[in-house]
Amino acid sequence: MKGWTGYILRVNLTDKTWKKESFTEEFAQKWVGGRGFAAKILFDELKPGIDPLGPENKLVVALGPIAGIPAPNTGKVVVAAKSPLTGFYGDGNLGSRVSDQLRKAGYDALIVEGKADKPVYLNIEDDKVEFLDAAEMWGKGTYHSNEWIYAKYGKNVGVLNIGQAGENKVLYAVIRSLEGRAGGRPGIGAVMGSKMLKAIVVKGTKQIPQHDADLMRKLGVEGLKKARELDQKSGWSKQSTDAVLGWCNEVNGLPVQNMRHTSHPEAYKLDGEHLNDARIATYGCPSCTMHCGITIHDKEGRESELDYENIGMLGPNINVFDLKQVGSLNYLCDDYGLDTISAGAVLGFYGDAIERGAAKGDFKFGDAEKGKTLLWDIATRKGEAGNLLADGALRAAKVYGNNSADYAMQVKGLEMAAYNCKSIPGQALAFGVAAIGGHHREAWIITFELKHSKRESYGPEKAAKVIELQRIRGGLFEMLVACRFPWVEVGYELENYPKFFNAVTGLDWTLENFWTAADRAYSMIKLHYLREFPEVTRKDDYPPAVWFDKSNADTEGPQKGVVLEYDKYDSLLQHYYDQRGYDKRGIPTMETLKKLGLEAEAAAASKTAKLN
């Protein structure tokens, strides 16, 4: 087998043991890597109903066949576990040198089991694994622990670490790397914390096995050059992802005040132009020539690395329009290891609940200083509000009552990213059917909706577009484990990716093979969901009720009076199910599962839930 190392490293924290396990070529080709590996491994190894924060949950770090090999933009890893936030499979990707170091150590994935009896970190060096005391790092933020590791091991090692939020099992704690990157929105950092695992350090010295390393080197170098040229030509990285903020504001798609409003006259203060003007440095992931991380000095003078999602959710979503203050809120989330999207959504939800009289508290929209205090309270679960808000918007809503769940901006428990879709049906669907809950990573179709369809359409073309993008963004990129930005943002051609894959594996895949693999991974995740929630209904794929609420419509502007319509949304959802081969609950039918070669998984799921 070429391309894959063929090995998984399994580590048990309870009894401090580890072993190197091989996998078959059939497994490799069926699941490709990254999300595919993680979804399959966790399905096979986790019993439904386990406590996601108990020792029986497993943390999977998974790579793909081009991960860690220089090409656009392959310096990413997928982290996954049963999510404590959503209650089923959850994952995320982040830039990290673990991508190349773990592969050079000889592994395509790492599985962490059990729970240590005191804070530890793992040090993996090729065939050696050490379980080391993390007392000096425990209780500290991610900047401190990452620096502590660099001081001890040098800057070339791969690092994954958590902050106080992960240690305190905040349900939307992330895993961090490279002092600037974060991933695992549905609480994968909390799973790491529940295992008393502060950090993972990886160093590898072997060669990654490749079918034709010379060809891959040539393709990879050409690709990196091309991605850079395309970026420079389009000017994308001048403002990076934040360029979209001004546009969302103009087309009434910005999250303002817990997504109650869709634009704000002061939003321009946070747009890409202002971010670029405030830039003090630029950072990126390994193997990337587009470097999208723009840092500014925050209100306290620290370096804070911003992108659109964290600006959108920690800015307009809580009515903070001072870029430096947004920078401060973002810095604190990064240091504590809180997901910025969920943190912004939770603060927005809390402000909204107080305004509606459903909750008591002294946080008001626009109060960045109080927001900073709250972030610490959340990260350390301090006080009643901090402890409750640490469980995410939906759980807090259930405690507050008063129809609060209607205003919790989440799907399946995962807070939605920074797009206000009450008048954008296709993107509302994209959130509704995202594999792991309200995520933007898998499909983003707003410009398509406006330019190539009609904004108000609930037609099958929008369901088709969501599926097309899920296959590419949530499938191809998450399974190969590479950043999607060269393709999505600057137009680097998709056809290059099978070329990379074929060069390293010696196979002869086309994009079609990836679409099948992607559909298989999506169905696998759906079976996770079914197994955890056998009473699943199509309502689980609906966005929050407030987006359907006429009294919440814009009161002026081009989208005045427009909200989502239940019947039409339901028919759009049905288009999606029909095109996907899912039943009326949104679960793949037996026929679909069979087509994807998932008979064994279907049989396993059928033991506790019904398949049609």
Added chain:
Amino acid sequence: MKVTVKLIGPLIYEGGFSERELELPGPMTAAELSAYVKIDQKRPTIITRNGKAAAPADVVKDGDRVVISHIYSGG
């Protein structure tokens, strides 16, 4: 005829401004306005007029707010 043109993202460096009120020499379509403000016509763009999507052939009217943006893909 006066219109306000707002450029988004990297287009501001191409057009040389971020937002400007312009006195147009005569009637123009959305596509002609985009060329008039020196946006590379080979670049994939999306144009909105008063917050709603505009086709390239849509005629711009006095008092309109026209936003020209690179096509984004939502990060």
